[in-house]
Amino acid sequence: MSIKWKTPKDPDEVLDYVVDYSSRMVPGDRIAAVLEVSVVEGSVHIDSYSFTDNRLTVWLSAGEEGETCPILFRVTTEGGRLLGQTVSVRIKSK
Template sequence: MGLTWPAVKDPNEVKDYSLDWSHLLGSSDTITSSTWTVVDGSGLAIDSSSNTTTASTVWLSAGTDVTNYSLLNRVVTAGGRTYDQTVRLKVREK
């Protein structure tokens, strides 16, 4: 499974979204830390984040209707690697 991301979030939803990094980590490396940042736009809230050894999760709330946001997820691994993935999230009233 690669890095996948949902296409749309309703501004009233409070939901968790995850990225699976296992395809980059191989069989021996693991995630030791993960940070999420809203790169552009305002109004989207990062409520919390967490990670397992192979995936990172962010809880998002709010957001402005008809706005596209970019979020950056940076993970650091036990093997000393740093990976970045920028994802796009559309906020649309459903």
């Protein structure tokens, strides 16, 4: 499943973006571990990431004007589920 974040990222900004897995998780299940956070294409940089019960937050920097950068996320849950998500962020100067 691939989605786009609505808020574009300026190349000079460092911003946080959230992937919310709550609609895809069984009630009571929680993220146990992050298996992968990687840029599929483009020059955006992943500075760091963290997670709570059902949300993963990633901090992004850099990127080139006009790019759309897909980022792949893979998590596992306490219930043994493997959830993958690709989310794209558009790079646009403000």
